[in-house]
Amino acid sequence: MPEPERWILHADMDAFYASVEQRERPELRGKPVIVGAHSARGVVSAASYEAREYGVRSAMPGFRARELCPDGVFLPGRMDLYVRVSGEVHRIFEEFTDTIQPLALDEAFLDVGGSMHLFAGPEQLGAQLKARVAERTQLDISVGLASSKLVAKIACTLSKPNGLKVVPRGSERALLAPLPIRRLWGVGPVAAQRLAGWNIHTVGDLADYDERQLFRLAGERGLQLQRWARGRDDSPVVSERVAKSCGEENTFASDVSEREQVSAAITSHSETVAARLRAMRLRGRTVTLKIKLARRRGGKVPRVGSMLDDEPDYPVLSRSKTLPSPTDDAKQIRDVALKLWDASALGEPIRLIGVTLSNLQPADAPRQLELFGEQRKADELGPTLDAIVRRFGKGAIRRAVDEPEKTTLSLTRKVPPGS
Numbered sequence: 001m002p003e004p005e006r007w008i009l010h011a012d013m014d015a016f017y018a019s020v021e022q023r024e025r026p027e028l029r030g031k032p033v034i035v036g037a038h039s040a041r042g043v044v045s046a047a048s049y050e051a052r053e054y055g056v057r058s059a060m061p062g063f064r065a066r067e068l069c070p071d072g073v074f075l076p077g078r079m080d081l082y083v084r085v086s087g088e089v090h091r092i093f094e095e096f097t098d099t100i101q102p103l104a105l106d107e108a109f110l111d112v113g114g115s116m117h118l119f120a121g122p123e124q125l126g127a128q129l130k131a132r133v134a135e136r137t138q139l140d141i142s143v144g145l146a147s148s149k150l151v152a153k154i155a156c157t158l159s160k161p162n163g164l165k166v167v168p169r170g171s172e173r174a175l176l177a178p179l180p181i182r183r184l185w186g187v188g189p190v191a192a193q194r195l196a197g198w199n200i201h202t203v204g205d206l207a208d209y210d211e212r213q214l215f216r217l218a219g220e221r222g223l224q225l226q227r228w229a230r231g232r233d234d235s236p237v238v239s240e241r242v243a244k245s246c247g248e249e250n251t252f253a254s255d256v257s258e259r260e261q262v263s264a265a266i267t268s269h270s271e272t273v274a275a276r277l278r279a280m281r282l283r284g285r286t287v288t289l290k291i292k293l294a295r296r297r298g299g300k301v302p303r304v305g306s307m308l309d310d311e312p313d314y315p316v317l318s319r320s321k322t323l324p325s326p327t328d329d330a331k332q333i334r335d336v337a338l339k340l341w342d343a344s345a346l347g348e349p350i351r352l353i354g355v356t357l358s359n360l361q362p363a364d365a366p367r368q369l370e371l372f373g374e375q376r377k378a379d380e381l382g383p384t385l386d387a388i389v390r391r392f393g394k395g396a397i398r399r400a401v402d403e404p405e406k407t408t409l410s411l412t413r414k415v416p417p418g419s
């Protein structure tokens, strides 16, 4: 049998957290709903399309969102609920292929080449996936289908909201050419600025750039970006059947040095990581705290080969601790992460903080005998909290830890197509 044609589908829920809130509370439908900027310090993690009309965007500080949209409905995030809905959507994905690579709670790549023969074509496959999601979750999902991950993702973004876009073979480069260079994978603000200095402003500019000149300026990294700009990306969809780690991080809207703010972010990330571990029925033993310092490394000359890397100059530190037994308990994760923060005694501003659990194992794996019974108490508390939060919302219950606003709800599993 010949190899089936390669078809990659990128699926992304529209305004996910805000749409879930509007689904749960019909009185919010048609209103500007903003999730995650509930307090002055919070940052917008999702804005409904109604709120976007006022200019509200993800990662915007709460006070700015309030200026733009004073009549908006500002809600705290309910991560446990979003994790549950995400699971329902993932099960629909599994009806189309076994090869699924989740990128975030509301976003995944599916390799659907092997199941294409079951459908009249990519349009029909995409339409069916959208219809099943709408029927079972009452939520909109946008879908892009193309010959590669890179192009499928961009097609999906272009199709929003509630879109379906199929990119015919051979038209990839033409689709990408007019887009601003920032839309290309791996091009952040730093790289975009450098490329602009070489008069590269659109993806097409990079695709057409002289290869030898580009290699001289930016090395292999430049050529790799150029291959992407030409719509070439062979990277496979990598199923994460067995997750190796589960993490959450955020970049602060402005650099942060007070412990209170760092602690709020750590608490929030620990809650999210714990909820996701429980949803996956996993526990982890190693807690890692990732810290990106706000200070730039000395020296004006960039390291060779890193000229187009984003933020190459900010030092990243990580601190880990391995527990005697695995956990999925938010408070335990938070306490360890906070101790790691205090022990690092930085005394300087930071840009980013992340909490990751690794060394994962199934929640029902046999464990060492507990001496003090504390682990057992935490085990019983976690799932109960999930159930209460699911029914009554996050405000219904509070743990003995302060529960701050989410800084952002962004996930850390985003990977560039080449990896």
Ligand SMILES: [Mg+2]
Binding pocket: 012, 013, 014, 015, 016, 106, 107
């Ligand atoms: Mg989305």
